[in-house]
Every structure is written in structure tokens, then in C-alpha cells.
Amino acid sequence: MTQDFAQQLLATLGPDLVALGADIPPRYHHDWAGLPPVTPLALVRPRRTEDVVALMRLCHAAGVPVVPQGGLSGISGAAHPRADAVALSLDRMNRIESVDPQAAQIVAEAGVVLEVAQMAARDQGMLLGIDIGARGSCQLGGVIATNAGGNTVIRYGMARDHVLGLEVVLADGTVISDMAGLIKNNAGMDLKQLFIGSEGLLGIVTRCILRLQPAPRAIETALCAVADTQGALALLAHLRGALGPQLSSFEVMWPSFYNVMAPGAGIALPLPPRGPHVLVEATGFSDTALREGIEEALGEALEQGIVSDAILAKSAQEGRGLWAVRESVSEYPVILGPLVPFDVSIPLKAMAETVALIEAGIAARWPGARALTYGHIGDNNLHLVVALPDPADHAAEKALKGFVYDAIRDAGGTVSAEHGIGAIKRDYLGHSRTAAEIALMRAIKATLDPKGILNPGKGFAA
Structure with a gap:
């Protein structure tokens, strides 16, 4: 029956939008989660919202599942296809409709790559304050559907904080359009918030309006050495007090990460390998004032013993060099091979104890394992x-996940900071959400998607 539907889909929407079988390019068979590749029932690549509407009406009538796909850069498996489902890629819906510096807004289709949107804003003297490592491949629809975070959350917030409007296609093809772009609009419920971070379980994001910021004219980057995790937290508190909202990035690299990735990626260590290293970025609108402010803040940190050493970049090129170690994560496959990734959040008061417990526990229980720890802890986010x-030891992988997620639960944290639940973390959703919360999520899904065709088997879907 599904194969008959695939042929019906091809006949109705046409070969320009629909690909079947061997005509589906391998890149649509998987995302970055590392799950085994799957050839979907069909691949649909719409060019406009009306195409998405037509697809959803067909799938809703037939009860055929749909798996939305963006840039395929998520690590939780939310975009991983199914053999009995249509893979819906928004990559052709990649038009930037407008950039309005006066309203400080950008209007774009869901398939626009984040870096393209950033550049369009920059061309108008504005800044799109969302920035993640996959900026060159992730798409705005996916960023919104996963409520992505990234490097500048400490200043500008998660993706949710940037969304001023959404157009969404529901499971039955109904279009929900909140594209007025009003900052203040209390006329009933703010329905767009339902879809931000819902991983395509409630509807398909097709267009969006995102908030822009004035582009800072000054940027300063520093690398600081601290004694331990508590030292990193002390530096965070100090810089928040000294720099205020100018503090735009605060990236901690524990020795397990810094001492492995720098030499592994062929990067000369800017500071000797000791305790944790903190990459700090501050932005503002006066070169002189920002430079003087960060110099004074770092000088005070040195005098007070919060940091033991620090490098302040003398140029933008030096700044990029200091970022090189932190952004060496693209070299993971070469340096480390197959990995089990964790994206979690931990209360700051429990950060030091939890990181120490996890690193020591992994070393004791899995001799020979290599565990690397880093993250944007100013917003609680820890990456491991x-x-x-033995990458093929699935029992060990399952035990490892249980150990790490149990530690996160016990610390009062969450098993997902910025990559969603997807297919990978479904068994651990209860570590971070109560039974009542999960039941409410499922009740909302049942209302918006009564046949359960949107991204089944992912996130909170039953």
C-alpha cells in the first residue's frame, strides 16, 4: 500500500518535487545522529508553501507518515528518515524575502541556510544573533524546530528569543500564519511558541520572521587559563559584572578537550595545557571603550587570582586563531573516530561536581575510553x-548513556540543551520532564496531529 501511495505522490506532485527509490540521493538517508542509513518511501522537495500543503493533505488522507528534514546537522536523529515515511526536505524553499533594518527583522523561508541569513543581515548593517558551528549547513526551519542555541546564547538567547513570526503547515494541510512580526501582540495565545523546539511533531515550519540586532562594530577575543571548574564559574561571574551585555561568548574547554583537540588538529597551543581554558568574546560599539573594558576586567581577574594566565587577541586574525581549538570539533572523525555525543544542561551550582563525577566515572567504568568535555556553560550547556x-559495543554505549543521563538527572539538569530529543533520547525524556508534562505534550500533539503522521517515533510522540 505504501508503494502504491508513493506512485500516487509522484503522479500528483510530479517528478520535479518527488523522488523515489534509487533516485533519492544518499544524503537524505540519514542525519548527523549516526543511525544506520534508511531509504525513505519518497523524498519530496517543495518549492513553495502550497506544495507542502498539497503533500500534507495527501499524506493525512492516506495516513502516511512524514519526516521533516532541514540541514540534517542534528545529532539526536529528529530528521532521520523511515522506510514507511515521506522525507520532506525544505532545502529548495531557500528565499530571503526581505531584510528590514528599521524594523530589525529578516523574513525568510525555512530552507535558508543560517550563514546565508547571517550574511544578508550583515549586508544591511545588522546581526542575526543565532550562531552555531553548523552555520554553513543548518537551515532556519531546523534551527527553529529544535530551538537551537550555540555560541552567543549568553548574550542573545536561544532561537526562541529571535522568532517574531512563523508560518506553519499542520498535519492536515491547514496553514497557521503569524507573520505580522509584532514584538507586542497579546491577542490570545502566542501559538507560534508551540512549534519552536517541537522537532516537527506538531507542524512544518515553512516561513519565519527573525529579530535582528545592530551589528557590533567592535569585537575582542581572549583566552584565559583557570585552575578548575570553580575558577571558570568565578570568571563568568566576574566578567558578567565587568562587561554586562557586552559578554557575547563564554566557552569552557576542560583539559580533556583542550589537550587532545589542539595537537590532534595541528593547532599550536596558545596557552600551556593546565586546567580548564576559557574562550571569551565581547562585542560593542566603540573599539576603544571595549578594549579598555576587557583589559581592565582581565587585569582584575589576574590580580584576584581568578585566572592564572590570559591572552587578549591583538587583531581579528588572532581572535580567529584563539577560536581554532574550540571549533576543531569538525576534526572529531579523524582524531577520535566514532563517538557517543552528549548535549546536556546542568545548573551552575552543580557544574563542577557533575563534570568531575562524569569524567571520573567514565575513566573507571570504561578503561581506554576517551571523554572530551567542553561547553557554553554561561547558559548551563555542557557538551561531552x-x-x-569498541565503537560496535552497543551494550557499552547503552550503559554509558544511562550513566551520563542519570548523573544529569541527579544534578537537576536536562538531557537535551540545544539538539532536541529526536530518536536518540526518547528513553531518557522522563529524566528531565515529569509524567504530567509528557502527557500534556502528547495531548497537544493528538489535537494538532490526530493521526500521528508527523515525525512518528521521535521526541515525545507516543
Whole structure:
């Protein structure tokens, strides 16, 4: 029956929008989660919202599942296809409709790549304050559907904080359009918030309006050495007090990460390998004032013993060099091979104890494993990647996940900071959400998607 539907889909929407079988390019068979590739029932690549509407009406009538796909850069498997489902890629809906510096807004289709949107804003003297490592491949629809975070959350917030308007296609083809772009609009419920971070379980984001910021004219980058995790937290508190909203990035690299990735990627260590290293970025609108402010803040941190050493970049090129170690994560496959990634959040008061417990526990229980820890802890986000001695040992992988997620639960944290639940973390959703919360999520889904065709088997879907 599904194969008959695939042929009906091809006949109705046409070969320009629909690909079947061997005509589906391999890149649509998987995302970055590392799950085994799957050839979907069909691949649909719409060019406009009306195409998405037509697809959803067909799938809703037939009860055929749909898996939305963006840039395929998520690590939780939310965009991983199914053999009995249509893969819906928004990559052709990639038009920037307008950039309005006066209203400080950008209007774009869901398939626009984040970096393209950033550049369009920059051309108008504005800044799109969302920035993640996959900026060159992730798409705005996916960024919104996962409520992505990234490097500048400490200043500008998560994706949710940037969304001023959404157009969404529901499971039955109904279009919900909140594209007025009003900052203040209390006429009933703010329905667009339902779809931000819902991982395509409630509707398909097709267009959006995102908030822009004035582009800072000054940027300063520094690398600081601290004694331990508590030292990193002390530096965070100090810089928040000294720089206020000018503090735009605060990236901590524990020795497990810094001492492995720098030499592994062929990067000369800017500071000797000791305790954790903190990459700090501040932005503002006066070169002189910002430079003087960060110099004074770092000088005070040195005098007070919060940091033991620091490098302040003398140029933009030096600044990019200081970022090189932190952004060396693209070299993971070469340096470490297959990995088990974790994207979690931990209360700051429990950060030091939890990081120490996890690193020590992994070393004790899985001898030979390589565990690297880093993250944007100013917004509670901790990243951990683990290379097990035997990547094919699925029992060890399952035990590792249980150990790490149990530790996060016990610390009062969450099993997902910025990459969603997807297919990978479904068994651990209860570590971070109560039974009542999960039941309410499922009740909302049942209302908006009564046949359960949107991204089944992912996130909170039953």
C-alpha cells in the first residue's frame, strides 16, 4: 500500500518535487545522529508553501507518515528518515524575502541556510544573533524546530528569543500564519511558541520572521587559563559584572578537550595545557571603550587570582586563531573516530561536581575510553563526546548513556540543551520532564496531529 501511495505522490506532485527509490540521493538517508542509513518511501522537495500543503493533505488522507528534514546537522536523529515515511526536505524553499533594518527583522523561508541569513543581515548593517558551528549547513526551519542555541546564547538567547513570526503547515494541510512580526501582540495565545523546539511533531515550519540586532562594530577575543571548574564559574561571574551585555561568548574547554583537540588538529597551543581554558568574546560599539573594558576586567581577574594566565587577541586574525581549538570539533572523525555525543544542561551550582563525577566515572567504568568535555556553560550547556574502546559495543554505549543521563538527572539538569530529543533520547525524556508534562505534550500533539503522521517515533510522540 505504501508503494502504491508513493506512485500516487509522484503522479500528483510530479517528478520535479518527488523522488523515489534509487533516485533519492544518499544524503537524505540519514542525519548527523549516526543511525544506520534508511531509504525513505519518497523524498519530496517543495518549492513553495502550497506544495507542502498539497503533500500534507495527501499524506493525512492516506495516513502516511512524514519526516521533516532541514540541514540534517542534528545529532539526536529528529530528521532521520523511515522506510514507511515521506522525507520532506525544505532545502529548495531557500528565499530571503526581505531584510528590514528599521524594523530589525529578516523574513525568510525555512530552507535558508543560517550563514546565508547571517550574511544578508550583515549586508544591511545588522546581526542575526543565532550562531552555531553548523552555520554553513543548518537551515532556519531546523534551527527553529529544535530551538537551537550555540555560541552567543549568553548574550542573545536561544532561537526562541529571535522568532517574531512563523508560518506553519499542520498535519492536515491547514496553514497557521503569524507573520505580522509584532514584538507586542497579546491577542490570545502566542501559538507560534508551540512549534519552536517541537522537532516537527506538531507542524512544518515553512516561513519565519527573525529579530535582528545592530551589528557590533567592535569585537575582542581572549583566552584565559583557570585552575578548575570553580575558577571558570568565578570568571563568568566576574566578567558578567565587568562587561554586562557586552559578554557575547563564554566557552569552557576542560583539559580533556583542550589537550587532545589542539595537537590532534595541528593547532599550536596558545596557552600551556593546565586546567580548564576559557574562550571569551565581547562585542560593542566603540573599539576603544571595549578594549579598555576587557583589559581592565582581565587585569582584575589576574590580580584576584581568578585566572592564572590570559591572552587578549591583538587583531581579528588572532581572535580567529584563539577560536581554532574550540571549533576543531569538525576534526572529531579523524582524531577520535566514532563517538557517543552528549548535549546536556546542568545548573551552575552543580557544574563542577557533575563534570568531575562524569569524567571520573567514565575513566573507571570504561578503561581506554576517551571523554572530551567542553561547553557554553554561561547558559548551563555542557557538551561531552566519548570514544569507546569498541565503537560496535552497543551494550557499552547503552550503559554509558544511562550513566551520563542519570548523573544529569541527579544534578537537576536536562538531557537535551540545544539538539532536541529526536530518536536518540526518547528513553531518557522522563529524566528531565515529569509524567504530567509528557502527557500534556502528547495531548497537544493528538489535537494538532490526530493521526500521528508527523515525525512518528521521535521526541515525545507516543
